[in-house]
Amino acid sequence: MKALVVYESMFGNTEEVARAVAEGLTSHVEVELADVGESPTVPADCALVVVGGPTHAFSMTRPETRADAVRQGAAPRSTAVGIREWLATLSQGPRSARVATFDTRVERVRRLPGSAARRADRVARKLGYTRMIEPESFYARDVKGPLVTGERDRARAWGERLAAQVLGVRHAAR
Helix, strand or coil: CEEEEEECCCCCHHHHHHHHHHHHHHCCCEEEEEEHHHCCCCCCCEEEEEEEEECECCECCCHHHHHHHHHCCCCCCCCCCCHHHHHHHCCCCCCCCEEEEEEEEEHHHCCCCCCHHHHHHHHHHHCCCEECCCCEEEEECCCCCCECCCHHHHHHHHHHHHHHHHHHHHHHHC
């Protein structure tokens, strides 16, 4: 069984969460981890697609918000491609594929509306993917990080929970 974890990360926080989610998944399924800038493709036999990115301006990043992050000290990278643009390139998802989405946000704005994970979830479902689990947010102390204590462990546990659900869904479908 295969899972694809695609992430967008400006300061490294989302990448750290994506790696932890992938670790949790690998206890039960084969996992491919890919930066969105690598333009990953969804394998035909993929059971789960996990998509993660930072929340910028209450949603998924845009070229302007990525450029602003670079001005704030993020590693220079292409500002042309984020999870918003990657999702827009996908065609109809494999009928058996499930989707799970996550985002990273700054802890002090925890209660503000808007979420990259919720928006990515809506876009993926419009493409034919079935939601595996409600979108999840993970928190950093500040824009530049680090992650709040315990978030990496929580992300790993979330990945384990996803893997268990994928196996449960697959077994129920037989």
